[in-house]
Amino acid sequence: MQDKFFFKKRRNLFLILLLIILIAYSAIDITQFSIGKMFSSIPRSIIWSVTNFYPTSASFSHLPDIINKMVQTIFMSIASVTFAAIFAFIFAICGSKTTRANAFIGTIARGIATLFRNIDVTVWSMILLFSFGQNALTGLFALFFGSFGFLTRAFIETIDEVGENSVEALQATGASYSSVIVHSVIPSSIPQMVSWLLFMIENNIRSATLIGILTGTGIGFAFDIQYKDLNYHVASLIVIVIVITILLLEFISNYVRRVIL
């Protein structure tokens, strides 16, 4: 009996290891990845970074321009989250099991959110590039679509989690649909929702860098220009500005989370 237990355990472990090796091997084959090159390039990259990737005093002349672009990027990600939050809240009310009007509308709301969430921001920005061109609005809309899909799912989960009991209690007293939403759903789920909004803003600043490279706007574009000009000292200064911004935001949102949750 005990023998069999350990035999089974070993066999399962062996099978799982085999599966992982199989996946790794086929992934390496498909992507033409080279393990040797990986190990040789890591020390080379570190040496290169230390000797080339640091800001010099000359690169600080670009600092005002970089900060200007960074501020624009922060505004863009906050604006996209604000708009996304408004739409996501409406869709979450329609989509959550506790507050939806009926199953049909609920399914449609969830379906739309799934559609928006699963098309990556990269694809959104490439699509929007056609009509909005190299413009701040391209990034804003791409971030908006991505955030909207994600926030709708997060809000639905939040409402489902915290809302059920209080909604039922209010419905039992004969409260109308709108007063259930205003007096039960919103107050009980708002701290969690604000926490998701803060997460989304942080996340959007990272995505904005990527979208900036793709669409030619904001801080991503500033980095891309310097990087392609092989002007690595200024590029490293941009990276430092981004890191400081994100750490600062993280600090603020951690503080807010500690107070409200």
Place this chain on the structure above:
Amino acid sequence: MANLNNMSEDFNPSLEFSGKRIKVKKMNKASLVTGLTILGMVLFTIYGLMTFEYDGIKFWHAIVQTLANFKVLFFTPHLTHFTFWQGVFQVLITVALAALTTLISAILAVFLGLLASQNLTSKRTSNVIKGIVALIRAVPEVLWVLIFAVSAGLGSVAAVIGMTFHSVGYLIKAYSESFEELEDGTIEALKASGANWWQIVFQAVIPSSITYLISWTFLRFEITFGVALAMGAAAGAGGIGYAVFMGSSFYFDLREIGAITFFILIFAVLLETIAVQLKRRLKVK
């Protein structure tokens, strides 16, 4: 409200309806901070909208055009530059990039996660590792990939290494939180019986948190799929992301982007469904 007034008058005519609202909720610090956060977001949004560089874009014209583009995208998808099976293979390349990244980072993150959990090491080691993780995560993925691409060249190697940075950071945080959920009593009991650190890890810590580890790893795989897609478009990592980039920036072929979007959508929904199912099953156990 009118009904309520009538009722109170019916019940007790002597009691006059004062019309004053009863305060049921006191203003506390939490609701103040919540309100300020939302107010701040709205103000930043308004200010941002006023100061963006629009370069004289015709907003409504562009919106109408976008909607027309959506119609072309989603209702008349068509492949011109590659066949259906080549498209599937491109998606597979992106999936493989994500899988490789997730595998490497999972292995690294198990060990670093053990070192980062406070119940298994000293508080100081844990804080140092968590600090480094925060720093690594503050640099966007695309920048890691591009920095590595300078000496490794654009391609799958730079992409995997660059993406691994973020993915390891994320997994260390998730893993160490799962490890920290283990009760101190279990570790103490094992310590009292003379078990060494490795025995504690392999007999108690990992078995009790393995379901969380799998669930987190798959969740990260799902995220990394999106990142790998982006790296294809922005950092020459190949795969379906590169196809989107080419379709948008070189061929200007909306119908092909529509077809690619469907490829990505189907795969992403598939991954999400697996992740949700996995999470649900693991939670039940």
